Amino acid sequence: MDTGVGNGLKRRDFLQGAALLGLVLGLPVTTPALAADAIPTGRQLRVLDRVSDIVIPQTGTPGALATGVPAFVVLALAHGLGGTGVPVAASESALRPFLRADGTLRHLDWLEATLDQAAGSDFLRLAPLEQVRILTGIDNAAFPPGPPLAVPSPWASLKGLILTGYYTSQAGAAQELRYELVPGRWDPDVPLKAGDSAWSNDWTAVEFG
């Protein structure tokens, strides 16, 4: 669809220009360095890998592991994304062992300990279906039917970051869902057919959930 006129920018030109700009700059996404105390242990990374894979497995499209979700979650936790940098209420005694001096939660410490406790042993040595069962229990407890918990479970933040990591990755946003930088038109009523996927670039919907 060619919607430009006069000396206004045409959509086609614009897309070409954007592509060229990317080539000229050639800049990969730079990953900011992590502070020393934000680097997880090897076991925590294995736990995070397994948990991410359970939340978003590979199906007909890539899952969380192939899209680098665990690395995003580590970066996100180090920078307090998704509310994870906000101090936890001091009354939450169950979380106290996992708090930093400033009151913020070490989410991966909490995750590792909570899974091992629910497993009664080493979570990573359980059979895959058993691991799913345990995480399902934690997930169901974090999102009970009815009104949300007065004090959210740390799992809610971790799951949120896993979903963000996946659905903002190229495969999650543009392969599992659809992504169109320049829709070019607005259709106010389109039939929704079986199998149609949502648009990851419906920014207002993404913002409001």
Added chain:
Amino acid sequence: MQDFDAIVVGSGITGGWAAKELTEAGLKVLMLERGREIRHQQDYETETKAPWELPFRGLGDSALYQREFPVQALNRHFTEWTQNHFVNDHENPYATAAGSAFNWYRSYQLGGRSLTWGRQCYRWSDYDFGANKRDGIGTDWPVRYADLAPWYDKVESFIGVSGAHEGLAQLPDGRFQPPMALSIVEQAVRERIAARWPDRCLTIGRTANLTEAKPDEGRAPCQYRNICNRGCSFGAYFSTQSSTLPAAQSTGRLTLITDAVVERVDHDPKTGRVTGVRWLDTKTKQRRSATSRIVFLNAGAFNSVHLLLNSASEAMPGGLANSSGVLGTHIMDHANTLSAIALMPGFEAHTTFGNRPTGVVIPRFRNLETLDGNGFTRGYSFQGGALQSAWTRGKRAAGLGAELKQELHRPGPWRMVLVAFAESLPRATNRLSLHKSATDANGLPQLEIAFEHGAQERAALADAKAEAAAMLTAAGGNVVMGLDQPGPGGTAIHEMGGARMGWDAKTSVLNRFSQAHDVPNLFVTDGAQMSSSACQNPSLTYMALTARACDHAVGLLKAGTI
């Protein structure tokens, strides 16, 4: 002989208009902008970035935001894509008075907030210009709709406003480009509300996004990306860069200087006129100055007031153009809250394509011919729209694995959102002043903001919550939540007032042509001039008042009276 005919302080929505109108009238104009240069189509650095091309996937670095952007980050338009279009709070401090909460959202850059604005363009009516006189709160506006109508015509035609003609007395129609369509859900809600309340009209937002190209200005129509705040290389929404700046530059009479923080407007007590301005070049740390025959202040409502207060002199100890003593007082915003969210069943087989860059509006229906507000005498209106939940709904519910992936593959349930904007009353106690001791990075006194919403605003929002729920329920929705308490001052990003217009030089700063009562060659044509707030988005009215003031100033210059 002065350096320039006119100096315009600020390059945002009104500064760009002043520069355009004054240069087109033949004047030699200097426009000063405190922030950096941002060039159209060249410097919109994040415009085409996908989430996976950003380190924090669009969410941004929360730790950085908490340290350096703690206020700006509260604004929903502030993201990893747009953070370069907002100020660093740490570097640009302001003070709030005890008991006041005010979130001051700012964009210090060429184009100012014209790059980040919501683009909603609504005419005010005589319900608005007559409001202060009607209930006796605030000073009477020295203008009425008939004075502004031709200027609204001019502004809308030039900037390009798309919208639907509805024939409403409280929200006059304008010179519109074709409207963007209501979605199927919004269309149904419009019809169901009208069936029950014939005096309530849900209509598409009137937005400064083009639905038809403006080839003479090099502007293409909207591409339905809805990422305007990153900057739009199509020039499809109105900004200084896309619209007024190229017009002013094409005259060959504009000098533009960026990175120039104006510290003072000079005043000659012998002539009673302003003579020019002084600024700090923030790159070289040099202090510079220029002279002119007239000065237009368009620094943004609070910063124009700040500049007048900082320009106090022996002759004008309370601030420039402040013989009345009301400079800084009667500031306003809108009382703003999320009145209702409802699930809208029945449209599961429908979706939409494209990202429309505007929502809908339900214009004011209270306190028109009859004063029918319970505890409030002014108006409120709703903005909002229908949307289908996205993958982010997965963050709120139980579910894992392939089943979760399959569920989030589809668009989620339809929901309708209504957000209220209630008129903020002009009160003397809501005011700006210079802080007694705290200074900013350049050594000037910090601006201190005292602001509280009042009982009238709270009563309006309580009514808005009830009516939003009633309308969405009547439209077939299931209301899931609603609020009736306003966000802190500044939440609507419609801060205005502080140098109000009025008939009387003893009780107002500006006359009906946005001209200082005390200083005939000084004009203030941004939000500072507002005497009341109405409940509409104010930018269109600022632009119309600016164009009108420019015409008046040029007439006076030609007649030799200023």
